[in-house]
Amino acid sequence: MAELTVLTGADERDLTRLDEYQAVGGYGALEKARAMPPEAVIEQINEAALRGRGGAGFPMGRKLSLVPPPDKRPGPAYVVANADESEPGAFKDREIMRRVPHRFVEGCLIAAHAIQAVEVFIYIRGEYLAEFLVLQAAIEEARLAGLLGDVEVLVHRGAGAYICGEESALLESLEGYRGQPRPRPPFPPVAGLYMQPTLINNVQTLASVPAIIELGVERYKELGVESAPGTVVYSLSGNVNRPGNYELPLGATLRELIFGCGHGVADGRGLKAIIPGGSSVPVFTPDQLDVALDFDAVQAAGSYLGSAAVIVVDDRACMVQLALRAEKFYMHESCGKCTPCREGTRWLVQLLEKIEAGEGTQADLDLVVGVCDRIEGKSLCALGDFAVWCVGSYVEKFRDEFQAHIDLGRCPYGGESSIEGVSAPSDQHTHTAMAEVPA
Amino acid sequence: MSDFVAEVQRLRERYPQGRSAIMGALRMAQERHGGWLPPEALREVADAMDLAPAQIQAVATFYDMYNLEPIGRHIVEVCTNLSCALVGAKQVVEAFEEQLGISPGETSDDGEVTLRLIECAGGCGYAPVVVVDNRYREPVKPEDVPAIVEELRG
Numbered sequence: 001m002a003e004l005t006v007l008t009g010a011d012e013r014d015l016t017r018l019d020e021y022q023a024v025g026g027y028g029a030l031e032k033a034r035a036m037p038p039e040a041v042i043e044q045i046n047e048a049a050l051r052g053r054g055g056a057g058f059p060m061g062r063k064l065s066l067v068p069p070p071d072k073r074p075g076p077a078y079v080v081a082n083a084d085e086s087e088p089g090a091f092k093d094r095e096i097m098r099r100v101p102h103r104f105v106e107g108c109l110i111a112a113h114a115i116q117a118v119e120v121f122i123y124i125r126g127e128y129l130a131e132f133l134v135l136q137a138a139i140e141e142a143r144l145a146g147l148l149g150d151v152e153v154l155v156h157r158g159a160g161a162y163i164c165g166e167e168s169a170l171l172e173s174l175e176g177y178r179g180q181p182r183p184r185p186p187f188p189p190v191a192g193l194y195m196q197p198t199l200i201n202n203v204q205t206l207a208s209v210p211a212i213i214e215l216g217v218e219r220y221k222e223l224g225v226e227s228a229p230g231t232v233v234y235s236l237s238g239n240v241n242r243p244g245n246y247e248l249p250l251g252a253t254l255r256e257l258i259f260g261c262g263h264g265v266a267d268g269r270g271l272k273a274i275i276p277g278g279s280s281v282p283v284f285t286p287d288q289l290d291v292a293l294d295f296d297a298v299q300a301a302g303s304y305l306g307s308a309a310v311i312v313v314d315d316r317a318c319m320v321q322l323a324l325r326a327e328k329f330y331m332h333e334s335c336g337k338c339t340p341c342r343e344g345t346r347w348l349v350q351l352l353e354k355i356e357a358g359e360g361t362q363a364d365l366d367l368v369v370g371v372c373d374r375i376e377g378k379s380l381c382a383l384g385d386f387a388v389w390c391v392g393s394y395v396e397k398f399r400d401e402f403q404a405h406i407d408l409g410r411c412p413y414g415g416e417s418s419i420e421g422v423s424a425p426s427d428q429h430t431h432t433a434m435a436e437v438p439a
Numbered sequence: 440m441s442d443f444v445a446e447v448q449r450l451r452e453r454y455p456q457g458r459s460a461i462m463g464a465l466r467m468a469q470e471r472h473g474g475w476l477p478p479e480a481l482r483e484v485a486d487a488m489d490l491a492p493a494q495i496q497a498v499a500t501f502y503d504m505y506n507l508e509p510i511g512r513h514i515v516e517v518c519t520n521l522s523c524a525l526v527g528a529k530q531v532v533e534a535f536e537e538q539l540g541i542s543p544g545e546t547s548d549d550g551e552v553t554l555r556l557i558e559c560a561g562g563c564g565y566a567p568v569v570v571v572d573n574r575y576r577e578p579v580k581p582e583d584v585p586a587i588v589e590e591l592r593g
């Protein structure tokens with residue numbers, strides 16, 4: 001078993017308890033960090049090349065260095081932890097908060113020391129009630145034990161909106177507005193929460209910090225790959241025998257994860273597609289099983305590691321239906337601020353519905369690709385890109401299947417697809433009113 | 440000062456800027472009004488927050504977890520996003536439809552149970568995921584559904 005850095009010890013002990021966490025050295029890293037000058041902590045995180053686990057893989061050390069020091073900023077600086085986890089396929093932050101809440105809190109406190117902030121906000125998705133309670137209890141325990149020092153940690157509950165995982169939308173939401181992304185620059189380290197310098201990081205990124213301080217940069221860098229040291233909790237789901245969260249060094253291959261940890265495709269079916277980083281990223285095909293799951297390797301292979309959420313799709317699923325279900329999600333979650341995403345996602349859903357029903361023409365399929373082009377890179381935030389990376393890559397890699405719907409005038413699965421007729425909550429609340437696209 | 444106003448006031452004081460308390464205030468108001476936000480609840484929040492009702496409404500309409508229409512005493516939410524869909528979410532939805540005699544988005548005639556579809560709940564590895572009154576049940580198979588409904592009705 002490889003060494004862990006995030007869920008370490010959680011199989012053996014109840015690390016939600018402070019005494020148990022301290023028994024395995026918990027909060028030792030905080031003590032060590034607080035004895036160091038803030039710049040030295042930033043230096044260590046920089047040297048450890050810790051990359052953000054929330055999706056973009058941005059080096060945490062760089063973000064830390066971008067926050068102006070106290071004498072160069074007009075007001076306070078804040079630490080904001082992104083615990084909004086809503087990417088379809090991802091369920092790692094939930095496990096981290098449930099099982100090692102103190103390690104996450106410790107990471108937040110080390111980050112606060114590094115940028116000399118005295119306020120930490122944890123934005124947790126509203127649905128995570130059990131996790132919220134575990135986290136609250138952990139913070140309270142840490143407070144009573146005097147571990148927070150002069151730092152206030154406030155847990156802010158979201159209320160159901162995927163877009164609030166996007167950092168600038170999260171900040172808007174935290175300030176008490178509709179969760180709509182901000183134009184950037186300025187970036188959060190310069191002007192974030194209440195327009196003050198703000199460090200915003202994912203739960204897992206922050207929960208990875210104590211190990212760096214504890215093990216030291218050199219030992220930490222022995223794990224993972226050169227461009228991305230450390231371990232990651234991969235979320236494995238879909239048609240696999242043993243789904244679940246698996247913490248592995250960065251650079252483990254898809255094959256190791258799916259067949260080693262996950263014991264292969266469920267029900268003896270064939271592997272059809274793999275989504276390597278949550279529903280938003282381009283899809284892989286079975287010939288890409290040996291791609292290593294680190295940021296650069298996945299990108300070189302044409303996709304993104306994203307939130308390291310691997311979804312396994314077996315040969316019973318119709319890719320048009322999968323595309324349609326994914327796109328309905330993005331349509332539902334589009335915040336409505338910019339036109340390409342707001343209208344384009346709706347348009348894609350309508351086109352895919354038509355194709356799935358066997359009523360699509362060649363021109364409709366071309367239009368799917370065309371609409372994707374008109375959204376990608378032309379939207380205010382990355383949700384617009386996500387909305388087309390999935391569909392666009394399904395069309396690219398499984399073009400035959402889309403084509404068959406048009407040629408046959410029906411779904412080639414003839415009602416036997418595993419996701420046949422699955423509906424989406426689009427009939428309820430959408431974040432924005434949308435006009436019907438004329439037929 | 441009413442309890443509610445005092446509670447909102449305390450929440451406002453916890454943030455550098457009081458407006459941040461709006462989401463918490465809406466959640467508290469919803470709890471006090473039987474799980475949804477009737478127009479008077481929005482007015483109460485506006486008063487407690489010293490904001491205009493339109494500002495409260497703008498926020499309330501953005502987030503899925505604020506109910507702007509009455510809901511049942513219990514709420515059953517079934518995730519139908521990719522990972523759940525791939526392992527049979529549809530059959531789970533159908534089992535609830537059959538047991539409750541309603542479609543997603545509806546509330547049973549006795550006002551007891553609302554059935555709803557939701558997007559990824561963050562339980563994809565334990566799919567299909569059903570959330571009953573904010574508690575996760577994972578995984579739920581169609582054959583588990585009668586017992587869940589019984590429990591709610593019991």
Ligand SMILES: Cc1cc2nc3c(=O)[nH]c(=O)nc-3n(C[C@H](O)[C@H](O)[C@H](O)COP(=O)(O)O)c2cc1C
Nearest residue numbers: 052053054082084085086165166167201202205382
């Ligand atoms: C639509 C959208 C949704 C996102 N959702 C999340 C999320 O749920 N959790 C998260 O940590 N980051 C999410 N991100 C990424 C954040 O914007 C941001 O990059 C991240 O919180 C930075 O933290 P990190 O550097 O530690 O990864 C999302 C981005 C987009 C565009």
Ligand code: SF4
Nearest residue numbers: 335337338341379381
């Ligand atoms: S791309 Fe979509 S989610 Fe992002 S700001 Fe524009 S409309 Fe909102």
Ligand code: FES
Nearest residue numbers: 518523560562563
């Ligand atoms: S897809 Fe259903 S919980 Fe994630």
